[in-house]
Amino acid sequence: MHVPDGFFNAATSVSAGVVAAAGVAVCLRGARRELDDRTAPMAGLVAAFIFAVQMLNFPVAAGTSGHLLGGALAAILVGPYTGVLCMAVVLLVQGVFFADGGLTALGVNITIMGIVTVLVGWGVFRLVASLARGARGKVVIAAFLAALISVPASALVFTLLFWIGGTAPIEIGAVAAAMGGVHLLIGIGEALITAATVGAVLAVRPDLVYGARGLARPLVLRGAEGESTTVGEPEPVAATRSLKPFLLGGVGVTLVLAGLVSFFASSSPDGLEAVAENEGFIERSSDHLFGGWALADYGDVGGIPVGVAGIIGVGLVLLIAGAVAYAARRRNEIKV
Known part of the structure; x- marks a missing residue:
């Protein structure tokens, strides 16, 4: 749903740019409460993963495709501000x-694809997840509904x-x-991707899902003679584990998606293009x-294979988002 140049008049474009700039400024300040020794290293990976998956357009109707927006996923994994x-x-x-997305429409795109999806997704997630407190599996359902x-x-x-x-x-x-x-059809695809991603991270490193912190408790089994056994890794213990294996694995998956799977993305116009x-x-x-530019339209203009363009994009997003996260984080030691 990337809005191109020319769709909005100057007043609306400028107004949306002001809203986007103000929102980003507020989030730079608010992210200090979220970016700790787990979330800061995750931010670059999450942004790069969203970039890669956004390249994977999937068919949703005759002659129409859609792709992940990612706002709900980002909020659940690293927090709404981040x-x-x-x-x-x-x-x-x-x-x-x-x-991909107009320069004069950048404020519009950040507002509708960034701020709106994060606010709505996070609000729905917190509402649903709070009703299922203590049930880690239901966090995935909350993620599904938030993205949808x-x-x-x-x-x-x-x-x-x-209209305005x-x-x-x-x-x-x-x-x-x-x-x-x-x-709504695209949202179903978004919900499936978001739920699968959140579920995968929960299964491997539940401490890295920002939205699930404090929601899930380890299962305690009590024997006939009163002894108890804790099943599942308590969060404080999990948080001390090295992040390097997870981060390297996540980067590897992201590169495969951008570098290989992107070749199989649908070429049909996305939802906004089709409606327009x-x-x-x-x-x-x-x-x-x-x-x-050579990378325009993901390499098509410069004759660069889409997979190569995707890998370049992943690298750019990973570096920029990681740098922003580390600059905005709380001034404590980052353990990776």
């Missing part, structure tokens, strides 16, 4: 280096903004129905300022 920072880095790298709802919510915010400041007249009801419908074509405002998009 999640917004991760999404901002991903969208910045995509817009500047890959011409965050995508159509983002699409409807786009529709509202376009779009460069083409639209029938708000028709566009809202079209955007909400197709992005059907509703007659796709022609309002304008050429990207950096559309002639």
Whole structure:
């Protein structure tokens, strides 16, 4: 759902840019409460993983595809403030280096794909997870629902903004129905990816899922004679384990997704493009300022294989998001 240049008038683009800048500034301050010796090293990996998975468009209807947005996933894994920072880095790298999302629309994209998805996803996750306190498996259900709802919510915010400041007249009801419908389907894919990812991390390193901290308790088995045995690793013990194996494994999976699996992504237009074509405002998009760069359209412009472009993008996002996280973290020693 990357918004191109030309969809919004100057006033709306500037206003969204102010909202995005203010949101990122607030999150830079708030992230200090989240970025500890576990979350800070995770932030770069989470951002790079979202970048890689966003390359993997999947079909959702005839001639339409979708891809992960990632706001709910980022919030659950590293916290809502840090999640917004991760999404901002991903969208910045995509817009500047890959011409994916307009430069004048960067504020719009950060607002609807970053801030809205994180706020809605985190709110739904916390509500559902609090009802299942102590049940780690139900955290995955909370993640599924958070991701599912965050995508159509983002699409409807786009529709509202376009109704207010779009460069083409639209029938708000028709566009809202079209955007909400197709992005509900995309949200199912997003929910499956998010639930699978959160479940995998919970199975291996539950202490690295920010949203699950304090929700799950180790199972205590009591014998006939009163003795007790704790099943499952208590969080304080898990937190002392080295992060290096997990981080290296995560980077490896991310590189495989970006470097190999990306070749099999759907080439059909995504939900926003499909709706814009059907509703007659796709022609309002304008050429990207950096559309002639070698990496534009993920290497297609410069004849670079999409897998190579993906690996370059993963490296950029990993370095930038990691640097932001380490700069914003609490000033304590990072143990990896």
